[in-house]
Amino acid sequence: MTINTAFMIQTFLDVLAGIPVTLELTFITLLVSFPIAFFMALQKLEKKKFSGKIVSGYVSFIRGTPVVLQILFLYSLLPTILNYFIKEVLNLDVDIFALNPIIYAFVVFSLNTIAVLTEVFRSALLTVEHGQLEAALAIGLNKRQAYARIIIPQAVVFALPNLCNATINLMKSTSLAFMMTVKDITAIAKVNAAYGYNYIEAYLVISVLYIILCTVVQFGYGAVERYFSLYKRISTN
Amino acid sequence: MLEIRNVYKAFGNNQVLNGVDLKVNKGDIIVILGPSGSGKTTFLRTINFLEKADKGTIDFDDIHTELQSASHKTINKIRKKTAFVFQNYNLFANKTALENVTEGLIVARKVPKEEAIKRAKDALDKVGLSERYDYYPSQLSGGQQQRVGIARAIAVNPDVLLFDEPTSALDPELIGEVLSVMKKLAKEGATMIVVTHEMSFAQEVASRVVFMDGGVVVEEGTAKQIFTAPKEKRTEQFLRRIVRDYDYVI
Amino acid sequence: MRPFHPAYIFEVLPQLFPYIGVTIAVTFGTVLGGGLIGLLLAAAKIKRGRIAKILVNTYVYLTRCIPSIVMLFIVYYGLPELLMVFGIDINNVHKAFFVITTFSILFAANMSEVFRSAYEAVDKGQREAAISIGMSEFQAFRRILLPQCTVYAIPNFANALVNLIKEGSLAYTIGLIDIMGKGQLIIGLNMGSYSLETYLSLFLLYWILTIISEKSLKLLEKRLLQGKKILHTAG
Numbered sequence: 044m045t046i047n048t049a050f051m052i053q054t055f056l057d058v059l060a061g062i063p064v065t066l067e068l069t070f071i072t073l074l075v076s077f078p079i080a081f082f083m084a085l086q087k088l089e090k091k092k093f094s095g096k097i098v099s100g101y102v103s104f105i106r107g108t109p110v111v112l113q114i115l116f117l118y119s120l121l122p123t124i125l126n127y128f129i130k131e132v133l134n135l136d137v138d139i140f141a142l143n144p145i146i147y148a149f150v151v152f153s154l155n156t157i158a159v160l161t162e163v164f165r166s167a168l169l170t171v172e173h174g175q176l177e178a179a180l181a182i183g184l185n186k187r188q189a190y191a192r193i194i195i196p197q198a199v200v201f202a203l204p205n206l207c208n209a210t211i212n213l214m215k216s217t218s219l220a221f222m223m224t225v226k227d228i229t230a231i232a233k234v235n236a237a238y239g240y241n242y243i244e245a246y247l248v249i250s251v252l253y254i255i256l257c258t259v260v261q262f263g264y265g266a267v268e269r270y271f272s273l274y275k276r277i278s279t280n
Numbered sequence: 281m282l283e284i285r286n287v288y289k290a291f292g293n294n295q296v297l298n299g300v301d302l303k304v305n306k307g308d309i310i311v312i313l314g315p316s317g318s319g320k321t322t323f324l325r326t327i328n329f330l331e332k333a334d335k336g337t338i339d340f341d342d343i344h345t346e347l348q349s350a351s352h353k354t355i356n357k358i359r360k361k362t363a364f365v366f367q368n369y370n371l372f373a374n375k376t377a378l379e380n381v382t383e384g385l386i387v388a389r390k391v392p393k394e395e396a397i398k399r400a401k402d403a404l405d406k407v408g409l410s411e412r413y414d415y416y417p418s419q420l421s422g423g424q425q426q427r428v429g430i431a432r433a434i435a436v437n438p439d440v441l442l443f444d445e446p447t448s449a450l451d452p453e454l455i456g457e458v459l460s461v462m463k464k465l466a467k468e469g470a471t472m473i474v475v476t477h478e479m480s481f482a483q484e485v486a487s488r489v490v491f492m493d494g495g496v497v498v499e500e501g502t503a504k505q506i507f508t509a510p511k512e513k514r515t516e517q518f519l520r521r522i523v524r525d526y527d528y529v530i
Numbered sequence: 531m532r533p534f535h536p537a538y539i540f541e542v543l544p545q546l547f548p549y550i551g552v553t554i555a556v557t558f559g560t561v562l563g564g565g566l567i568g569l570l571l572a573a574a575k576i577k578r579g580r581i582a583k584i585l586v587n588t589y590v591y592l593t594r595c596i597p598s599i600v601m602l603f604i605v606y607y608g609l610p611e612l613l614m615v616f617g618i619d620i621n622n623v624h625k626a627f628f629v630i631t632t633f634s635i636l637f638a639a640n641m642s643e644v645f646r647s648a649y650e651a652v653d654k655g656q657r658e659a660a661i662s663i664g665m666s667e668f669q670a671f672r673r674i675l676l677p678q679c680t681v682y683a684i685p686n687f688a689n690a691l692v693n694l695i696k697e698g699s700l701a702y703t704i705g706l707i708d709i710m711g712k713g714q715l716i717i718g719l720n721m722g723s724y725s726l727e728t729y730l731s732l733f734l735l736y737w738i739l740t741i742i743s744e745k746s747l748k749l750l751e752k753r754l755l756q757g758k759k760i761l762h763t764a765g
Binding site: 172174175177178179180181182183184185188192193196197200 | 328329330352356359360362363364366368370371372373374375383384387388389432433436
């Protein structure tokens, strides 16, 4: 077994160009999914409501099927739908097949992440004791104020560890973006590797890169957690 | 000042309240006694709309409404005239002692911040916590937490204070500090409705004692009447049992 | 718009059915392999010293950060060459071997945490009480601790299992013919037409698989809780 170190260094330099793509995919997806998932979590908490049932079904479906399948399905569906919509409905002359495929990646990963975050938010909201809401109402806050000032700030703290997990899982999922011809870290490594059959070297290099990115994300969440959980940290001292 | 009539409430098949009436005058200290499951806590919670009654009416000064169909606006009005002290304190975990007290003033009643802080500090001083403004609930003992809970309730100058077994979650050695704060408030003329098992409190400060069982008011009268000459057999049985337990505690 | 034939979804299904066995076998193999390694890792972390703990933590940390597909490629391309150094030729070994190896490595990390947290969730007094009435360490573990641990571990295990089934679908990228692989073959044979319909039948199969796994484990948990009245006081 021989390891081609020169190739590894070259690949490392090449895949650096993919880091912004991987980060973009991760964080823009999170940003888009966040408010939608929060709204959906509130719906899901009201089980009797019809909207709550729809949300439950959606979450169950997305979380019960592989991401790779969601990617393959939407990547063969979205372009044709978009094409039809632009050509036939809007009557525009746009070549949608020249669009940056990252758009499809955003759609797929957001649809997936919304379901994941809905569960994260729902369980975090459930963790806040019911008495907190009662006390807020009893001193005259309305439901919106109670949620904004008492329930959500506490739920955020409970949600952070799961949010961190969700972010890492999302970042790992973006490694499948190459299936939509998006040039992220994994896609670049794959191209480099195929050229001279240096698969092991290429994938070892990006493993290290993913570990570094993952570490940065965890540090970030650690800092946020320390900031938010002042009242909790004190109790553990 | 406050009159609640004919309150019914069921949880599923379990009929908890079977037509409860209560009349409260300004300055009354009403202690509600009764075995567990008698509906006393549920009744207290319906007054503040923490529990929605199935039936019943409330007259609070010039407000009159059916309990089961009160509008949001009316509910809010009544909540602003009352304050609730919870059995397990329910202090906001993400707020300091001071913030717990100012929250209802600033957010719900639009009191200017400066004034709210001043009023909150006065309230905390009154319950003996002038050294603990910036402590989070998790840094306070149970007795201190409950005193913050009381400060939170009195800071909004409510017409009626509602206490739901305020000492039953406390260790025996911490009960005294909370009771003495409540006695102080009673002497200053606050109007209070108190659900409790603390017989000493009832004997010492209650202007009226209400005994509930099976979702109805069985008997009511002055503390002296109820404790020395109960008319109803159920009251007598309950008192004999609880006073004996009470002796054990001592 | 491209044509869409919903009826084809149900035409494809019977062609996929025979391969459910492969998907389940790979999952089962991984649960066994990964579960066993996970158990060893958890035991090392609980019972051995500081160094073992650091090593296990590092293992869990690193595997948590690497995407499954990258790990799959590393094992698929790297393991044969690595073993060749020791004179072992696995170039003709079935693809399922690489899939099970890859996912065992990843699943073990998950399971070590599942086992450890379940073990720690059981009150220490339980062991002490068992020993105080004359049970041996093994008896205490077998009769008192293990049944309680199992109940605690089920929800997290269910999560890990569902993830495994989903991630396992990546096996087609190295050429394993499970339901996903068969689906891709069918799409290839049809020159790409009916791809949406084929994907939808795959969605259906995976969704059913994950729901069955989740529900049956939930049922098991409920039965353990009710039948033996374990942890009844905890609630």
